[in-house]
Amino acid sequence: MSRGLYAYAITRDQPVDLAGPWLIGHRGLALVVAEVELARFAGLEFEEPSEDSPLAVLARYHDAVVRSVFRHAPVLPLRFGTVLDSVDAAVRLLSARHEEVSAWLSRVEGRQEWGVKVRAAQREPAHLDDVSGTAYLTLRRQRLVDADLARRAAATLHQALRDRADESVCRDLTRDLLLEGAYLVDAGHEEEFHAELGRLTAELGLSVEITGPWPPYSFTKVEFADA
Amino acid sequence: MPEHGTASLVDLLDRVVHRGAVVRGDVVIALAGVELIRLDLRLLLIGIGGGR
Numbered sequence: 001m002s003r004g005l006y007a008y009a010i011t012r013d014q015p016v017d018l019a020g021p022w023l024i025g026h027r028g029l030a031l032v033v034a035e036v037e038l039a040r041f042a043g044l045e046f047e048e049p050s051e052d053s054p055l056a057v058l059a060r061y062h063d064a065v066v067r068s069v070f071r072h073a074p075v076l077p078l079r080f081g082t083v084l085d086s087v088d089a090a091v092r093l094l095s096a097r098h099e100e101v102s103a104w105l106s107r108v109e110g111r112q113e114w115g116v117k118v119r120a121a122q123r124e125p126a127h128l129d130d131v132s133g134t135a136y137l138t139l140r141r142q143r144l145v146d147a148d149l150a151r152r153a154a155a156t157l158h159q160a161l162r163d164r165a166d167e168s169v170c171r172d173l174t175r176d177l178l179l180e181g182a183y184l185v186d187a188g189h190e191e192e193f194h195a196e197l198g199r200l201t202a203e204l205g206l207s208v209e210i211t212g213p214w215p216p217y218s219f220t221k222v223e224f225a226d227a
Numbered sequence: 228m229p230e231h232g233t234a235s236l237v238d239l240l241d242r243v244v245h246r247g248a249v250v251r252g253d254v255v256i257a258l259a260g261v262e263l264i265r266l267d268l269r270l271l272l273i274g275i276g277g278g279r
Binding site for chain 2: 211
């Protein structure tokens, strides 16, 4: 088999002009699909992803399609590389999982995802040759105290954002990250969420990166198995 | 309010490739290449913390 139906997302059945992808509707739900050559998904492995790599191009397109739907209706993004074998398979999926999908769409309706990363402050490397033993110990102790304060500040920020979001998830932290959170925020709470984010960032002196709004990628952790 | 335009490729790949609803079963065509990317990307995300 060399072709398949690439599935981007599930949404409510509605007229949407996507310039390419189309909707397969079934009882009020719809799968956003496009016919693809399966060969396009071979050999996407990479050393470091770059903007012009085939993977980046496909992923950006996937995101663009999900976003076009997301602008009009609640959307359940499907994981990259979901390919169905036929229109019939799409209908079977929507039919078998109708109730579950409807519940997930309601859960994310009217909400957007925001990403928040907090990085540890870059430290000046110490010139250890120039310091006495006592000064070295003082410096080390100060750094441990600073690191602990920064971790607490990041935790405070997360707690405050979590209280203003409908749902939140934290990624596992890598090296210099103190927080990598995603927050699903209701349209009615967005202003408050960002005001609190701005206020706490300044107050706690944190270095924060904000991304978004995203479709609810991090909040549709569900498997539709054996449809 | 921040705009999306600046979203880094890593943030995008993390969401598009790793997150989102999963469909399994007879209806889907398994793409071996895509599974390999997930592995690659996971390793990359673990290692990338201080590198940017």
